[in-house]
Amino acid sequence: MKVSIQKYDPSVDNEPYIVEYEIEKTENMSVLEAIIAVHEKYEPLAFDYSCRGRMCGRCAVTVDGEPCMACTTAIKGDCLIAPLKGFDVVRDLVVDKESFHDRISKLDLRIRPTEITVEEFEKPIDFEEVYLPMLSTEYCCRCGCCYSACPAVQMEGARSRYVGPAGMVALAYRNLDPYDQGDRVAQAVQEGLWNCIMCGTCDRVCAAGIDHQSLWTSLREQAEARGLTEKPRNFYLF
Amino acid sequence: MGYCDNRQPAGEGAGFTRRSFLKGSGILAGATFAAAMGLTGCSDGSSEADKGTAEAASGSDGAVIEYDVFDTEFLIVGSGFAGTSAAFKAYSMGAQVTIVDKGPFSFSGAAGMNWDEEVSWMNDPYTDWKNVLWNESLANQKFIKAVFEFTNNDVEALDMRMHYMRNGGTTWSRNEDGTWENLMLTGVPGMNMIQGGFSRHMQDLLKSQDIRILDNTMVTDLFVQDGACIGLLGYHVPTGRYRVIRSKVTLLAGGGSCQMYGWHRTHPRSMNTPDNSGDLEGAAYRHGCSLISNEFFGLDLISMVPESYGCSFNSGMGADGNHMMFVCDKDGEFFMRDFIGYDISRPVREAIMAGRGGDHGGLFLNLNTDIPVNRETVRPIYSRNIELWKEQFGIDVFEEGYMIPVTLEAFEHGQGPIIDERGMTEIPGLFSVRGCGRQRGDTTCYVLSPYVASCAVDYIKSVAAPANVDWSIAEAEFDRLDAMRTADNTGGKRPWEIRRAIQEAFYEAWEPSTDADKLNACIEKLELIKEDMAKVYVADQSKAFNVEWRTAIENEGLMVSTEAAVRSGLMREESRLTFFRSDFPEQDDENWFAWTAAKLVDGKMVVEKVEIPQVEE
Numbered sequence: 114m115k116v117s118i119q120k121y122d123p124s125v126d127n128e129p130y131i132v133e134y135e136i137e138k139t140e141n142m143s144v145l146e147a148i149i150a151v152h153e154k155y156e157p158l159a160f161d162y163s164c165r166g167r168m169c170g171r172c173a174v175t176v177d178g179e180p181c182m183a184c185t186t187a188i189k190g191d192c193l194i195a196p197l198k199g200f201d202v203v204r205d206l207v208v209d210k211e212s213f214h215d216r217i218s219k220l221d222l223r224i225r226p227t228e229i230t231v232e233e234f235e236k237p238i239d240f241e242e243v244y245l246p247m248l249s250t251e252y253c254c255r256c257g258c259c260y261s262a263c264p265a266v267q268m269e270g271a272r273s274r275y276v277g278p279a280g281m282v283a284l285a286y287r288n289l290d291p292y293d294q295g296d297r298v299a300q301a302v303q304e305g306l307w308n309c310i311m312c313g314t315c316d317r318v319c320a321a322g323i324d325h326q327s328l329w330t331s332l333r334e335q336a337e338a339r340g341l342t343e344k345p346r347n348f349y350l351f
Numbered sequence: 352m353g354y355c356d357n358r359q360p361a362g363e364g365a366g367f368t369r370r371s372f373l374k375g376s377g378i379l380a381g382a383t384f385a386a387a388m389g390l391t392g393c394s395d396g397s398s399e400a401d402k403g404t405a406e407a408a409s410g411s412d413g414a415v416i417e418y419d420v421f422d423t424e425f426l427i428v429g430s431g432f433a434g435t436s437a438a439f440k441a442y443s444m445g446a447q448v449t450i451v452d453k454g455p456f457s458f459s460g461a462a463g464m465n466w467d468e469e470v471s472w473m474n475d476p477y478t479d480w481k482n483v484l485w486n487e488s489l490a491n492q493k494f495i496k497a498v499f500e501f502t503n504n505d506v507e508a509l510d511m512r513m514h515y516m517r518n519g520g521t522t523w524s525r526n527e528d529g530t531w532e533n534l535m536l537t538g539v540p541g542m543n544m545i546q547g548g549f550s551r552h553m554q555d556l557l558k559s560q561d562i563r564i565l566d567n568t569m570v571t572d573l574f575v576q577d578g579a580c581i582g583l584l585g586y587h588v589p590t591g592r593y594r595v596i597r598s599k600v601t602l603l604a605g606g607g608s609c610q611m612y613g614w615h616r617t618h619p620r621s622m623n624t625p626d627n628s629g630d631l632e633g634a635a636y637r638h639g640c641s642l643i644s645n646e647f648f649g650l651d652l653i654s655m656v657p658e659s660y661g662c663s664f665n666s667g668m669g670a671d672g673n674h675m676m677f678v679c680d681k682d683g684e685f686f687m688r689d690f691i692g693y694d695i696s697r698p699v700r701e702a703i704m705a706g707r708g709g710d711h712g713g714l715f716l717n718l719n720t721d722i723p724v725n726r727e728t729v730r731p732i733y734s735r736n737i738e739l740w741k742e743q744f745g746i747d748v749f750e751e752g753y754m755i756p757v758t759l760e761a762f763e764h765g766q767g768p769i770i771d772e773r774g775m776t777e778i779p780g781l782f783s784v785r786g787c788g789r790q791r792g793d794t795t796c797y798v799l800s801p802y803v804a805s806c807a808v809d810y811i812k813s814v815a816a817p818a819n820v821d822w823s824i825a826e827a828e829f830d831r832l833d834a835m836r837t838a839d840n841t842g843g844k845r846p847w848e849i850r851r852a853i854q855e856a857f858y859e860a861w862e863p864s865t866d867a868d869k870l871n872a873c874i875e876k877l878e879l880i881k882e883d884m885a886k887v888y889v890a891d892q893s894k895a896f897n898v899e900w901r902t903a904i905e906n907e908g909l910m911v912s913t914e915a916a917v918r919s920g921l922m923r924e925e926s927r928l929t930f931f932r933s934d935f936p937e938q939d940d941e942n943w944f945a946w947t948a949a950k951l952v953d954g955k956m957v958v959e960k961v962e963i964p965q966v967e968e
Binding site: 122123124125139140141142143145146149152153156157158159160161162163164165166167168169170171184185186187203204205207209210211214215218219221222223228229231234235237238239240243244247248251252253254255290292293 | 743744
């Protein structure tokens with residue numbers, strides 16, 4: 114099997130380049146295993162992974178342009194493995210997600226002026242309408258696959274103020290959270306709720322299986338009811 | 352195609368600014384340092400908040416080695432369950448806190464797996480300090496009791512559910528009527544358990560506080576001067592910049608290492624992450640700390656398929672102590688259905704040794720029974736992978752006759768440097784969450800860790816800054832690391848080959864059971880591997896995210912961690928908990944109710960028996 118890997122060490126190379134390697138395809142081989150095979154058999158690669166189970170997001174790469182988790186994605190045959198698009202490359206397959214993560218973390222902070230009591234916590238919550246959608250968003254590991262693939266974030270030659278699917282998931286989570294008291298609908302609109310074109314790319318690339326479009330639909334209904342239907346103004350001054 | 356298309360002459364790394372300082376300028380820079388580091392924040396080193404004072408020294412080969420200096424009061428290594436709760440505690444007590452994490456903050460270690468945590472809570476206060484959840488037979492009883500007193504036996508404060516809920520929140524598992532789930536499976540009367548915890552929100556909250564986070568920073572050594580720990584030494588993984596982090600007090604909370612537990616295509620037979628490679632244990636040991644609980648691991652059954660991601664908690668199928676009804680032998684007999692207990696290793700090993708296992712060296716899970724696969728019978732963290740397997744690899748676990756091969760995997764290693772009843776190691780100024788003699792880490796570190804943090808904050812008051820910081824100590828370490836990266840050892844073994852040799856030697860000696868012959872043979876192999884390590888070929892000289900170099904450095908800690916496990920195991924002539932010697936299959940309290948402590952003496956590892964501190968009644 115021929116595996117091509119995009120390599121780039123910004124401290125040495127002028128620009129990224131692609132190297133093709135011949136590796137043996139093993140049964141049930143994942144993309145991560147192919148990367149490790151190249152690293153060990155041919156030459157050192159910069160790559161990252163931790164949990165091997167789509168839970169930490171660190172191994173996310175693109176395979177023939179499609180973002181995926183290297184650990185739990187089967188490698189089908191000859192392909193090009195490259196870093197996630199839309200992020201600065203640290204080296205080879207490793208990208209810098211710092212600011213991406215920081216922005217989501219801020220949106221995830223619960224807003225509430227009083228302490229949660231045990232009694233409050235022990236009150237039942239709606240299983241179908243609240244618990245199940247919250248649980249599904251819990252599995253977002255902020256790998257960046259959706260952000261990298263989202264056409265509404267990564268517009269041709271420009272970026273929008275849209276936080277992207279993963280950030281919007283954090284807001285949807287807090288909007289559902291029975292203990293959160295922030296105005297998450299207003300925040301979602303500000304972060305680009307109406308920028309999404311509902312193309313379903315995030316649903317397709319999400320290793321956690323999150324149903325983003327249902328979450329957006331719920332947020333949009335709440336926003337519409339309040340007449341909040343604008344996209345955020347872009348950054349430009351002129 | 353050959354190795355290394357980016358080898359350069361030592362010290363000529365492109366893209367790096369090298370500012371030359373006069374030797375000794377570190378003292379001056381250190382004095383101006385507080386102003387420079389008044390800023391805090393979460394950063395990868397690229398932002399202003401993250402920049403320390405730049406220092407430089409001449410390496411042995413004449414090349415300039417530059418490093419950044421940071422200063423803090425309370426330095427914590429690790430941002431997992433223990434590290435975050437220690438940080439919250441120390442911060443709430445008014446300390447200036449800096450967290451160092453080897454990986455990206457909130458995406459490393461066990462807490463960086465965005466998973467389904469299980470926690471416990473009680474109905475009533477404890478009736479006796481000895482019954483606390485964080486006690487274990489081999490634990491330092493003085494420490495356990497001190498932790499108990501610290502908690503005031505406050506039921507609500509000990510309620511882990513509320514700890515999560517109040518520090519960022521999580522959903523916790525709910526029943527269909529919307530009430531919270533109570534598994535009642537702890538086996539302890541009055542003790543409850545719940546699943547569905549996600550610690551990510553707690554880390555988000557921590558990030559928003561005035562706590563400095565130096566992530567992607569690997570600790571390679573302690574900064575020890577005149578016998579006291581005055582900080583840590585290491586480097587920023589993405590850029591290769593060396594870092595000195597000075598502190599009044601340092602707390603090790605990096606988690607245990609299970610990286611010696613064999614190898615299976617992309618990982619050891621362990622859910623433990625590759626970041627946990629024994630760096631801190633190795634550093635503490637080199638500075639004279641005794642490592643204990645080396646021979647004790649926490650073990651679970653986990654799938655070996657799909658091979659690319661078997662042994663992973665998050666994408667595999669497993670059987671935790673409370674989900675044993677699907678475990679069977681090669682003939683399909685469900686022999687563990689009546690088993691109740693935390694440690695499953697003994698019956699599993701006995702079955703394997705009796706020839707009831709499969710060719711993969713383990714047992715099986717068979718989900719094709721009359722028992723439904725649901726939240727009651729299989730943890731959601733596993734059952735959600737059934738679809739993944741089918742979609743990616745066409746493996747159908749419900750196919751007639753299909754049995755999932757599973758094996759013991761190490762989810763925890765007890766190892767830690769001996770701590771006293773305050774949590775301080777044998778080195779003044781160095782505290783550790785591990786090292787009280789417990790065999791495993793678990794969510795009770797939410798209790799142990801704040802206690803140790805509070806003791807460490809108290810300790811700050813008694814610390815005086817060194818009269819003269821000896822920067823040559825740090826510079827010698829950076830020189831050593833640079834030499835490892837740049838040495839021309841062509842023809843030597845590459846770091847991953849050495850890693851694999853350690854893993855294979857250990858696993859062969861350890862599973863499914865061990866004995867004196869296997870352990871002695873393993874020690875011989877480790878000695879040979881050490882020779883290879885001395886001439887390791889780092890086939891990549893770039894300083895940018897150099898996996899090769901990092902693996903080589905990590906191997907040193909992993910060797911210490913592994914050797915300590917093997918030598919301690921050889922000394923302990925009994926079987927206890929997950930430690931199983933076929934030549935001494937019984938527990939021997941008369942002779943072995945004690946710690947085995949591995950210590951560096953005259954360049955060699957020496958293991959000795961140490962008495963466990965008890966509370967006088």
